[in-house]
Amino acid sequence: MNRNPPFVFLIACHLFLFISNLFAQVYFGLPVEIYAKRRASFLQQMPDHSIAVFQSATAKTRSRDINFEYRQNSDLLYLTGISQPNTALILVKNVSSAGVSENTSEILFLPKITRRNVEGTSINEEIAKNVLGFKKVFDRAAFNKKFNTFLKNKKVLFAKFEPDFVYEPLSQKRYFIGREAKKLLREKYPGLRVESPGKIMTRLREIKSQEELKLMQKAIDITCDAHIQAMRNARPGMYEYELEAIIEYVFKRSGAQYPAFPSIIGSGPNSTIIHYWRNERKMQSGDVVVIDIGAEYFGYAADVTRTLPVNGKFTPAQRELYEIVLRAQKEAIAAVRPGIPFRKIHKIARQVIESAGFGKYFIHSTSHYLGMDVHDVGDYRKLKPGMVITVEPGIYIPEGSPADKKYWNIGIRIEDDVLVTKTGHKVLSLRAPKEIKAIESLMEKSVGMSSKEFLQKE
The missing domain is CATH 3.40.350.10 (Creatinase/prolidase N-terminal domain)
Structure with missing residues (x-):
C-alpha cells in the first residue's frame, strides 16, 4: 500500500506541468x-x-x-x-x-x-x-x-x-x-x-512585446543567413529557382516553418518586376538579381531584400543606381523615431531618388508594418515605440524606358526591418551585408561553390 499519496500526487503534478510546458514551447513558441x-x-x-x-x-x-x-x-x-x-x-x-x-x-x-x-x-x-x-x-x-x-x-x-x-x-x-x-x-x-x-x-498587434520581438529577430536572422548563402552561391548559369532552393533550404534547416511569402528571385529583366515570383530564368553574367525573401518563425514574419551582381561585381551603371538607393534607404532609416509621421519615411527616400533624376522609376511606397503578417496591421499616422516597419526604396528601369540604355534591365531594391525604439530605432537585419564592398567581397570568396561545399559551409 502506498503510504505517501501526497508525494506521488506532487510528482505527478510536476511531471504534468513539465510536459505541458515542453509541449507549449514546441507548439506555440510563446509562453x-x-x-x-x-x-x-x-x-x-x-x-x-x-x-x-x-x-x-x-x-x-x-x-x-x-x-x-x-x-x-x-x-x-x-x-x-x-x-x-x-x-x-x-x-x-x-x-x-x-x-x-x-x-x-x-x-x-x-x-x-x-x-x-x-x-x-x-x-x-x-x-x-x-x-x-x-x-x-x-x-x-x-x-x-x-x-x-x-x-x-x-x-x-x-x-x-x-x-x-x-x-x-x-x-x-x-x-x-x-x-x-x-x-x-x-x-x-x-x-x-x-x-x-x-x-x-x-x-494590440501594432506594438510588439519583448517575446514577439525575440521571435521576429529569429525569423530575421534566419532570413539574413539565407541571404548570405545566396551571396556565396550566386553565379552566372544558375537558374533563379536554384537560389530559391538554397534560400528555402536555409529556412527549413534553421527551424522556420515556411516562407512568410513566395520568395522573389528576379534577375536581369525580372529584377524590374516588383513582385516577380516565377523564378525560372537562367541568370547571366552582367545581371543583377533582386532577392526579396522572408522566413516565418512561429507565426512571425521577416522581410529582407538584397540586390546582388550575379557575377560578383557591379557594373558602373549598376553601382550608380545601387548607391542612390542605398543613400535613400539610409536617410529614411535615420529618420525613424517615435512621433514621426509614417509617410515622412517615404517622402525622405523619394526626395533622394528624385534629386538623382530617377523619381519616375521608384514606383512603390517605402515602408509597411511587419509582424504576424508580412504587411502587418498598424496605424499609418505616427510611429510609436514597439512598432516594426520595413524600409525598402527601389529603382526599376525596364528595357525600352526613356532612361539611358546603360540602365535598362536594372532593378535595385534594398530592404531592412527596423524597430522603433523609445529614443529612435534599431535595424534588425544588419546581419545581411548591403554595402557594395561587403557584398562583392563575400561573393568573390565564394563564387563557384559546389552543393557539397554549401552544405559544409552551413
Whole structure:
C-alpha cells in the first residue's frame, strides 16, 4: 500500500506541468499565459454587452482533395496560439445587473479529432483547458447554437466576414457576403451593431512585446543567413529557382516553418518586376538579381531584400543606381523615431531618388508594418515605440524606358526591418551585408561553390 499519496500526487503534478510546458514551447513558441493576457486585453477594450467572433482560416485546395500547407488566420493565432483549421473563438462581455462588475467569457470551439483529419499535433479539449487555460471548450459542430445563444441581448458584434466579396464570372454576379450577413444579423437581432474587430486588433498587434520581438529577430536572422548563402552561391548559369532552393533550404534547416511569402528571385529583366515570383530564368553574367525573401518563425514574419551582381561585381551603371538607393534607404532609416509621421519615411527616400533624376522609376511606397503578417496591421499616422516597419526604396528601369540604355534591365531594391525604439530605432537585419564592398567581397570568396561545399559551409 502506498503510504505517501501526497508525494506521488506532487510528482505527478510536476511531471504534468513539465510536459505541458515542453509541449507549449514546441507548439506555440510563446509562453501560453501570453495568449490569455491578449484575450483579456481585447475584452477590456470591448464595450459592455458585446460579443466578438474569430474564425480560423479556411484550408485552401491545391488540387482536388489535396490542400496547400495550412496557415492560420493571424487574429485567431494571436489570441489562441492554435494553428489548425475549423477552430473558432467567441469572446463575450456583459455587465452585472448593478452595472459595476464585469462578467466576461472565453469560449473555444475545436474540430472533432478523428483518424481521418489528424495531420500532426492537434489541440484537443484537454490541451485547451489544461495548457491554454480555457474553461469552456466545445465541439465545432455546436458553434451555431452557442453563437445564437450568446448573441441574444447584445448591442455590438465584432466579426470579420471572409471572403467579404465574391465575383462569379459565368453569371457575372457580385456577391457582397459581408454586407448581406450584416443585414441578416440586424434583421434577426434588431438594434445590433456589427463592427470589424480590426481597430482593437490593430491597437494590440501594432506594438510588439519583448517575446514577439525575440521571435521576429529569429525569423530575421534566419532570413539574413539565407541571404548570405545566396551571396556565396550566386553565379552566372544558375537558374533563379536554384537560389530559391538554397534560400528555402536555409529556412527549413534553421527551424522556420515556411516562407512568410513566395520568395522573389528576379534577375536581369525580372529584377524590374516588383513582385516577380516565377523564378525560372537562367541568370547571366552582367545581371543583377533582386532577392526579396522572408522566413516565418512561429507565426512571425521577416522581410529582407538584397540586390546582388550575379557575377560578383557591379557594373558602373549598376553601382550608380545601387548607391542612390542605398543613400535613400539610409536617410529614411535615420529618420525613424517615435512621433514621426509614417509617410515622412517615404517622402525622405523619394526626395533622394528624385534629386538623382530617377523619381519616375521608384514606383512603390517605402515602408509597411511587419509582424504576424508580412504587411502587418498598424496605424499609418505616427510611429510609436514597439512598432516594426520595413524600409525598402527601389529603382526599376525596364528595357525600352526613356532612361539611358546603360540602365535598362536594372532593378535595385534594398530592404531592412527596423524597430522603433523609445529614443529612435534599431535595424534588425544588419546581419545581411548591403554595402557594395561587403557584398562583392563575400561573393568573390565564394563564387563557384559546389552543393557539397554549401552544405559544409552551413
